[in-house]
Amino acid sequence: MGKSRIRSFIKNRWYLGWLIPLFIFLPFLTPHHSLASEMLIFAIFAMGYDILFGYTGLLSFGHAIFFGAGAYSLGLLLIKFQAPLLVGLLGGVSVTLAIALVVGFLSIRVKGIYFVMVTLAFCQMFYFIAFKWAGLTGGDNGLHGVPRPPIFTIHLDSELRLYYLILILFVLCLLLALRIVHSPFGRALQSLKSNEDRAKSIGFNTARFKLLSFLISAFFGGLAGGLYALHLNFVPLETLNIMASGDVVIMSIIGGIGTLYGPIFGAMLLVYLKNLMSGWTAQWNFIMGILFITSVLTLRRGILVEVKERFFRKG
Amino acid sequence: MDIQFISVQLFNGLALGSFYVLLSLGLTIIFGMLGVVNFAHGALYMLGAYCAYTLVQVYSGTFWMALILSPLIVGLVGIVMESTLLRKLYDLPHFYNLLLTFGLMIFIEEFIQIIYSPMGKPFNTPEEFLGSFDLGFMLFPKYRLFILVVTAFLAIGIWLFISKTKLGAVIRAGTDDSEMVDALGIDISKTFTLVFGMGAGLAGLAGALAAPLQNIFPYMGMGILTETFVVVIIGGMGSIFGSILGGIIVGELITMGVIFWPPLANTLIYIFMAAVLLLRPRGFFGRAKFFE
Numbered sequence: 001m002g003k004s005r006i007r008s009f010i011k012n013r014w015y016l017g018w019l020i021p022l023f024i025f026l027p028f029l030t031p032h033h034s035l036a037s038e039m040l041i042f043a044i045f046a047m048g049y050d051i052l053f054g055y056t057g058l059l060s061f062g063h064a065i066f067f068g069a070g071a072y073s074l075g076l077l078l079i080k081f082q083a084p085l086l087v088g089l090l091g092g093v094s095v096t097l098a099i100a101l102v103v104g105f106l107s108i109r110v111k112g113i114y115f116v117m118v119t120l121a122f123c124q125m126f127y128f129i130a131f132k133w134a135g136l137t138g139g140d141n142g143l144h145g146v147p148r149p150p151i152f153t154i155h156l157d158s159e160l161r162l163y164y165l166i167l168i169l170f171v172l173c174l175l176l177a178l179r180i181v182h183s184p185f186g187r188a189l190q191s192l193k194s195n196e197d198r199a200k201s202i203g204f205n206t207a208r209f210k211l212l213s214f215l216i217s218a219f220f221g222g223l224a225g226g227l228y229a230l231h232l233n234f235v236p237l238e239t240l241n242i243m244a245s246g247d248v249v250i251m252s253i254i255g256g257i258g259t260l261y262g263p264i265f266g267a268m269l270l271v272y273l274k275n276l277m278s279g280w281t282a283q284w285n286f287i288m289g290i291l292f293i294t295s296v297l298t299l300r301r302g303i304l305v306e307v308k309e310r311f312f313r314k315g
Numbered sequence: 316m317d318i319q320f321i322s323v324q325l326f327n328g329l330a331l332g333s334f335y336v337l338l339s340l341g342l343t344i345i346f347g348m349l350g351v352v353n354f355a356h357g358a359l360y361m362l363g364a365y366c367a368y369t370l371v372q373v374y375s376g377t378f379w380m381a382l383i384l385s386p387l388i389v390g391l392v393g394i395v396m397e398s399t400l401l402r403k404l405y406d407l408p409h410f411y412n413l414l415l416t417f418g419l420m421i422f423i424e425e426f427i428q429i430i431y432s433p434m435g436k437p438f439n440t441p442e443e444f445l446g447s448f449d450l451g452f453m454l455f456p457k458y459r460l461f462i463l464v465v466t467a468f469l470a471i472g473i474w475l476f477i478s479k480t481k482l483g484a485v486i487r488a489g490t491d492d493s494e495m496v497d498a499l500g501i502d503i504s505k506t507f508t509l510v511f512g513m514g515a516g517l518a519g520l521a522g523a524l525a526a527p528l529q530n531i532f533p534y535m536g537m538g539i540l541t542e543t544f545v546v547v548i549i550g551g552m553g554s555i556f557g558s559i560l561g562g563i564i565v566g567e568l569i570t571m572g573v574i575f576w577p578p579l580a581n582t583l584i585y586i587f588m589a590a591v592l593l594l595r596p597r598g599f600f601g602r603a604k605f606f607e
Contacts, residue, residue, distance in 0.1 A: 106589050109593075112409065113352050113409055114597075120544060243421075289420075289424075292422075293400070300411065
């Protein structure tokens with residue numbers, strides 16, 4: 001027993017041994033540095049989303065709201081108030097959490113499939129608000145001219161520096177997410193997924209847990225959205241689109257829900273693929289549709305697990 | 316703002332509501348039977364509009380032909396979707412099927428976008444429906460009146476079909492416990508396919524009816540899909556009366572919103588939905604423990 005545990009520990013270490021350099025040198029492996037940033041941004045988004053979808057079992061089709069809210073509010077804080085970067089990030093996340101509190105409070109009043117429809121409807125509502133309120137958000141054109149103020153004394157004008165800032169935040173987010181899912185609170189969330197009625201009868205305040213899970217995932221989404229605004233120097237209206245909500249769902253499914261690492265991988269893979277494909281064809285969304293259908297039919301446990309099961313199964 | 320103007324707008328709201336009624340009826344019977352929220356419903360509506368466009372503008376058929384053929388073609392697409400793909404996932408948690416239909420929605424929209432280009436296509440009001448009809452107290456466009464009449468007939472027909480026929484009884488029983496119906500010796504999987512085809516056909520008809528009122532474009536289904544979701548959230552999923560009431564409310568809210576407060580026109584229905592969620596989370600006619 002002891003020996004095998006040590007062996008698996010070493011094996012895990014060896015695993016990290018190439019994963020850490022991979023993340024450090026990722027910008028040099030992608031066609032351009034900024035693609036690596038985008039991969040990590042969506043990884044943060046998908047990681048938080050997995051706490052809600054994979055661990056708590058709530059499928060939300062409205063998480064573009066929080067990604068978009070984070071992006072717009074950070075952008076507006078930096079543009080209109082020339083706020084420092086940290087203030088912008090914190091402000092963006094706070095606005096996102098405030099919105100998530102209202103949307104979450106209303107959405108968790110319904111269950112299952114109704115939850116999906118309600119979150120989707122709210123997503124459309126925020127899309128319309130951003131679209132119509134062009135004076136503030138730039139409407140259809142998006143919010144242009146988001147600056148990249150320095151963080152403390154470090155200037156972020158190079159894509160590489162921004163990547164390392166995002167990497168630091170990514171690692172912090174990952175540690176936070178791991179801490180959450182392995183805590184007693186995380187276990188309680190999982191109990192909601194497997195049997196909500198039982199969790200309730202044990203004495204958990206299920207509504208509160210659901211709302212907290214919703215807020216946590218919105219926090220990650222808002223942070224990712226803010227970073228996205230920095231990364232692009234602009235906030236496209238499409239960040240609030242229902243398709244953007246669909247993107248994070250498919251990232252999670254492809255990577256394998258309820259594993260935390262799976263959605264991170266799924267997000268990075270999908271962003272990379274999207275970038276690769278858009279060089280060849282303008283019909284990325286068509287490919288996305290086929291990808292969605294095939295992955296729901298065949299890759300439900302995540303691409304890594306399914307490939308391993310199908311092609312490398314021993315005996 | 317005189318009373319005539321208001322009453323015309325109220326009627327316009329009803330005509331708009333008709334589309335929501337047709338779509339949410341299809342959505343709700345599919346959901347009641349299969350437990351699937353059909354995200355592709357908006358795409359099927361768009362497909363119906365493109366069917367009508369192709370038949371009338373490209374092959375210069377009559378509008379009546381389009382009204383009959385579009386629902387049949389779209390219904391057939393629905394039957395193929397159900398019997399080849401959706402069927403595979405019935406034993407899994409419901410959300411997998413929902414995600415599958417979301418994928419199908421993207422697929423159908425992009426497919427049409429590739430074939431017909433993303434640009435909108437104009438579609439003229441058919442000649443026989445040009446002009447207005449004198450209702451005594453006001454003039455109302457003939458075509459919108461026609462939509463109202465068709466929807467009213469269909470809604471009554473569906474209600475009669477579900478509540479009075481033998482097949483309707485099977486559908487109602489299947490809504491409550493499809494395994495039990497299967498055990499009683501009725502081929503429930505055929506009924507599943509039929510119901511999905513019917514719902515899809517209704518969406519196709521709504522699309523064909525909507526074509527003359529607007530330019531048609533590949534993504535026209537997305538907006539109406541979310542609005543239809545709002546209808547079923549307000550009315551209560553699985554209820555025919557809920558669909559009708561919800562459809563009328565949403566149609567009126569959008570029409571009135573455009574007149575009285577344009578910036579908020581698109582948002583009004585979501586605010587109303589939020590209020591309903593606060594007061595009656597299951598909607599007006601929603602049932603407890605119904606696919607929750």
